[in-house]
Each structure stands twice: as C-alpha cells, then as structure tokens.
Amino acid sequence: MTKPTKITVVSTSFREYDRRIQRIIGAFESFGYTTQWFARNAHNDPDAIVTRFKSGVLFYLEYNIRLCVRLLRSNTDVIYAVDFDTLLASRVAALLKRSTLVFDAHEYFTEVPELENKPLKKWIWKQVGKLCLNAKTPAITVNQSLAKILGEEYACKFDVIRNIPARVELAPEESSDDSERILLYQGAINVGRGIEIACEAIDQLPEQYELWIIGDGDILEQLRSKYQVNPRITFIGWVAPEDLPGYTQEAWLGLNMLESSSLNYYYSLTNKYFDYIHANLPAIHMAFPQYKLLQEQFPVAYLAHDYSVQELVAGVKYYESEELYTKSVESCRVAKESFDWSQEQDHLKALVEQWFT
Numbered sequence: 001m002t003k004p005t006k007i008t009v010v011s012t013s014f015r016e017y018d019r020r021i022q023r024i025i026g027a028f029e030s031f032g033y034t035t036q037w038f039a040r041n042a043h044n045d046p047d048a049i050v051t052r053f054k055s056g057v058l059f060y061l062e063y064n065i066r067l068c069v070r071l072l073r074s075n076t077d078v079i080y081a082v083d084f085d086t087l088l089a090s091r092v093a094a095l096l097k098r099s100t101l102v103f104d105a106h107e108y109f110t111e112v113p114e115l116e117n118k119p120l121k122k123w124i125w126k127q128v129g130k131l132c133l134n135a136k137t138p139a140i141t142v143n144q145s146l147a148k149i150l151g152e153e154y155a156c157k158f159d160v161i162r163n164i165p166a167r168v169e170l171a172p173e174e175s176s177d178d179s180e181r182i183l184l185y186q187g188a189i190n191v192g193r194g195i196e197i198a199c200e201a202i203d204q205l206p207e208q209y210e211l212w213i214i215g216d217g218d219i220l221e222q223l224r225s226k227y228q229v230n231p232r233i234t235f236i237g238w239v240a241p242e243d244l245p246g247y248t249q250e251a252w253l254g255l256n257m258l259e260s261s262s263l264n265y266y267y268s269l270t271n272k273y274f275d276y277i278h279a280n281l282p283a284i285h286m287a288f289p290q291y292k293l294l295q296e297q298f299p300v301a302y303l304a305h306d307y308s309v310q311e312l313v314a315g316v317k318y319y320e321s322e323e324l325y326t327k328s329v330e331s332c333r334v335a336k337e338s339f340d341w342s343q344e345q346d347h348l349k350a351l352v353e354q355w356f357t
Contacts, residue, residue: 003356004077004100009037010067010090011082012060015048016041017188017216019241019271020106020142020163021082027345031352038070057121064089071097078102078356084109084125091132102355103133105141105150105158111263113192129154138355140348143269143290161348163271165278166341168245181209183316184251184281186244187272189217192265194257194307199227201312207232209316214239214247248275253319254283259307269294276300277335282328284315298335300328 007028009021015037025035041048049066053059067086071079071093080102081090087103094101110129115122133139133154140161141147147158183202185195195213202211209232213223216238227233239247248254254276258265269290276283277300285291287303295303302315319325 004033006034006036006076007078007080008071008074008076009035009039009080009082010071010086011037011039012049012063012085013039013082014041015039015045016238016240018082019165022241023166023341023345024080024104024161024348027348028352030345031349036074036076038067060085068093080104082106084128087132088128100356101132101137103137103139103156104161105139105146107142108146108149108264108267113190113259113262113264116262126153138351140351143267145267145269145289149267159347159351161344161351162269162274162339164274164339164341164344165271167336168278170245170249170279181252182250183209183211183253183255184214184248185212185255186214186239186248186275187256187270189213189215189220189223191219192259192262194255194259194312195219195223197257197307197309197312198255199223199230199233201309201316202230202232204309204313205316210234212236212247212251214244244275245279248279248281251279251281253316254279254281255312256283256285257304257307257312258286258288260286260288274339277332277339280329280332280336282319282325282332284312298331298338300331300335 009025011018011021013021021037025037028035036047038047038049049063049070051059051062051066053062068089071089076099078100079090079094081087082104083106090101110122110125133156135155137156139156139158141150141158142163144160147160151158183198185198187193189195198211202209211233213234214236224235228235254272256270256272258268260266266288268288273285283301284304285301287305291303295301302318304311304315
C-alpha cells in the first residue's frame with residue numbers, strides 16, 4: 001500500500017482529559033504524519049463533535065452518525081478509532097473511503113461498570129466488535145492481559161502500548177514532617193474507583209491526613225454535595241496535564257482502588273499507576289493481575305485485597321513505617337527508568353512502520 005500521510009483520530013473522550021491520545025498524536029506527528037482529532041471538547045473547537053444528547057443510547061447513536069459524516073467529508077488516509085463507541089462509524093467510513101482502520105482499546109469496553117446487569121447492551125457492543133474487527137485490523141491496547149483477552153474474543157492481534165507518561169523534571173525535594181500528609185486521587189470521578197471509600201476513610205485517620213481529589217466525571221457533583229463539608233477533603237477538579245505532576249509531587253500517598261466486580265477494572269493498568277511512580281510517590285493499588293506482576297519487579301505500592309475502607313486504612317498504616325515508605329520511594333526511582341514514554345513511542349513507531357508497509 002502507498003504510505004499514508006494523514007491520520008484522523010476519533011474518540012468520544014474529551015480532548016482536554018485524554019492524555020493517552022494526546023501522547024499518541026504527538027508521536028504520530030513526530031513520525032512525520034499530519035493528524036486531526038475528532039472528539040468532544042469543552043470549548044467546542046472546530047474539530048469537536050457536538051451532540052444534542054449527552055449520554056445513553058441516543059448519545060452513542062447520534063455521535064456515530066455525526067462522526068461518520070465528518071469522516072466521509074474529511075481527507076484522510078488512516079482512521080484511528082478509540083474504543084468500541086467509535087468503531088462502527090469508523091469501520092463504515094473506512095470501507096467507503098478505502099482508508100485504513102486502526103483500533104485502540106483503552107479498556108475492556110464490554111465489561112465497564114456502566115454495562116453491569118445490562119446483558120442486551122453488552123451483547124450489542126460485542127457484536128459491534130465482532131462486526132468491525134478482523135485478523136487484518138491493526139490494533140493496540142494498554143496491557144498484556146487485555147491484549148490476550150481481546151485478541152481471543154475478536155480474532156484480532158492486539159499489540160501493547162502502555163499508558164506511560166513522558167518524563168518530567170521534579171522540583172527539588174523539601175524536608176518533610178508529619179504536620180500534613182496528603183492522600184491523592186487523580187483521574188476520572190466515576191463509580192467504583194474508590195473515591196467514596198477514600199472520603200469515608202479520611203475520618204478514621206489521624207488529623208494530619210488530608211484527601212485531595214483531582215479530576216472530573218459522572219459522580220463529581222454527587223460527591224461534592226456529600227463530602228465537601230469535610231475540611232479535610234479538597235475537590236480540586238480538572239487539572240491540565242502539564243500541571244498535574246506538581247500536585248502529584250506534593251502528595252504523601254497515591255490512591256488507586258477499584259471494584260473487582262468490574263472486569264474492566266480487574267484487568268486494568270491505569271495512567272495513575274505510572275504517574276505516581278514518576279512522582280516518586282508510593283501508592284495503594286489493587287492486587288489485580290497487572291499490578292501484582294509489576295509489584296514483583298518494582299515494590300512501589302501496597303496492594304489492597306479488598307475494596308473497602310478498612311483496606312485503604314490498612315494501606316495508609318502500612319506506610320506509617322518509615323522504612324517501608326522509603327523502600328517504596330526508592331523503588332519508584334528505579335522503576336521510572338524502565339517506564340518512559342520514549343520507549344513506548346519507539347515501539348509505536350515500529351508498529352506503524354509494520355502496519356503501513
């Protein structure tokens with residue numbers, strides 16, 4: 001095939017929040033490709049897909065119709081579809097335009113908490129995947145567990161590009177004391193991500209502990225109305241990616257607790273796992289497959305076996321041991337030498353050369 005020159009990325013995410021796609025588009029441009037990104041945007045820039053419906057079946061239907069029309073009108077060689085909710089429009093447009101379709105699975109889409117106990121909707125999304133993916137579709141995902149599972153379900157080879165941030169220069173470390181210990185959650189404010197647990201746990205900890213919550217999402221306002229009266233809980237809201245490391249470095253402990261009932265969470269490997277490492281920040285993660293595997297190599301975290309207030313408190317108390325805390329900090333310093341976006345970008349470049357030759 002003729003080597004493509006323009007890649008159009010499509011997602012239902014908000015451009016401001018999707019750091020994985022921000023990094024990948026930057027990589028494509030460094031490889032010499034021209035890019036555009038059709039997504040949602042809080043400021044409604046020219047490439048934003050604006051819909052009347054904001055959630056539910058009608059949102060996805062409207063979004064895919066608008067997206068397909070936009071793609072058919074665009075001049076592009078490659079359509080890079082992110083997750084199942086853009087896949088149908090992308091496959092139709094790719095067929096009609098004779099463009100190459102590339103698929104990026106950010107998550108185990110059919111097993112997200114929002115689809116629990118909704119067998120019909122789950123079945124429909126699975127059929128979308130089976131209809132649109134095949135053995136010739138270039139595809140990537142975020143970790144080896146999902147690559148294996150999705151590859152088996154959709155007869156499509158998935159390569160792995162992990163959600164590793166670029167290295168940032170940290171501010172000089174200051175001497176610390178016990179007057180303030182910040183527990184930090186950063187990421188989407190959605191159900192099953194341990195935010196409610198953290199809010200409940202803070203009053204079971206000594207007074208020097210505070211909780212910072214960074215991000216936006218479906219349950220943000222609900223949590224604010226319930227917990228913002230607590231002076232030890234601070235809802236910071238959305239923070240620009242370039243400003244996030246400054247907040248992370250101020251924290252004493254990172255939080256990443258997830259409900260095990262969601263297979264999407266169970267097989268996850270989140271952005272924040274690597275963000276915390278890059279900030280030399282010990283953290284509480286779940287004892288899920290990917291975290292257990294990495295913990296054997298780099299003991300950077302306390303692995304929680306239960307999604308509970310009691311287990312979060314146990315993790316905090318574990319790190320009250322100065323020896324254990326220092327050991328995890330040193331493990332973070334070692335681990336981040338192995339976890340660098342430049343390595344993922346080199347791997348992505350090799351994949352792109354393989355796909356388009």
